[in-house]
Amino acid sequence: MTACIFCKMVSGEIQPDVVYEDDDVLAFRDLNPQAPTHVLVIPKKHYSTTNELQPEDAELMGRLVLGAQKVAEIDGLSEQGYRMVLNCNEGAGQTVFHIHMHVLGGRRMNWPPG
Ligand code: 5GP
Numbered sequence: 001m002t003a004c005i006f007c008k009m010v011s012g013e014i015q016p017d018v019v020y021e022d023d024d025v026l027a028f029r030d031l032n033p034q035a036p037t038h039v040l041v042i043p044k045k046h047y048s049t050t051n052e053l054q055p056e057d058a059e060l061m062g063r064l065v066l067g068a069q070k071v072a073e074i075d076g077l078s079e080q081g082y083r084m085v086l087n088c089n090e091g092a093g094q095t096v097f098h099i100h101m102h103v104l105g106g107r108r109m110n111w112p113p114g
């Protein structure tokens, strides 16, 4: 089975622009940024969508949020603010089927999102 593109980043087969990494998560800059900071934080373990998450994955998802917090700190966004987005399935705009949290900031983020 061919690994998904984000799994290839975890394995090192593809080398993204890494911002932060720990045992559980990898954070790298989005190829097509929608804001001055646009980083994707992914769990190193593959899940296609958030629908696959089980109660035992709750801590891992907390680590994803902490990874985003770290990214914001690194890019100097902690005070001005940043947005964390998880798209689930096509209807929400998901195009890569390995869970990823978008961290967006460095410009005014409007609400509601499109
Ligand atoms: P989604 O639409 O699934 O929520 O977000 C997928 C994101 O992955 C998009 O923002 C897209 O620009 C980004 N992306 C897709 N392929 C690559 C890639 O090969 N490298 C990086 N760094 N980002 C990618």
Ligand code: ZN
Residues within 6 Å of the ligand: 003, 004, 005, 006, 007, 008, 045, 046, 047, 097, 098
């Ligand atoms: Zn994957």
